Amino acid sequence: RPVTMNAFELISKSQGLNLGCLFEK
């Protein structure tokens, strides 16, 4: 449940922060 997480835990799940996508062809 989101309320039990801190904001940065939620934010770090953003797809925009996932640079791994750069390596997927």
Next chain:
Amino acid sequence: MGCFQSKTRKQFPGHENPVILASQTAFSVSEVEALFELFKSISSSVIDDGLINKEEFQLAIFKNRKKENLFANRIFDLFDVKRKGVIDFGDFVRSLNVFHPNAPQEDKIDFSFKLYDMDGTGYIERQEVKQMLIALLSESEMRLADETVETILDKTFLEADVNEDGKIDKSEWQNFVSRNPSLMKIMTLPYLRDITTTFPSFVFNSEVDEIAT
């Protein structure tokens, strides 16, 4: 009438010597050359000018050039070290280096702090965290009541803002991530360990006579 041009190698404005780049980073010369293969592909996806612009960066992350995303924008801005609106090869390699599994943890923490200190004030402020949270919610089409967002922010600052001045400074951030190591997962890309096998074509385009590994 256009000028005659002989067949010259396409120009890459920021293409620094792979041997020098390898000496400045955790990458080997072969790995820098493999990254150049990736760089060539991203930098030619919209405008073939040897530089990565924001649209190309977003296209590479989302496979969709129209998708606007606060966090991808923020990473792009940090990669755009020279503040020219484009990423050249040297900055691409040095910035990705922070995400290398062997890069110093200090560098990763520093980068993540800058990422969230969107206004560059030297502090992560509550309104910045709120802005990021709202961007995330809209990106994931998730709905949370304003009250819930405020509760999440309260909890976050209660845990991170130890001196209770309403903002998170660098040392509070270092302390906070050391207690919440999962926050630093996004700062390591395991792909970077195997970059030469992901882009094996670098061997055919190598400019270095003896490939050092």
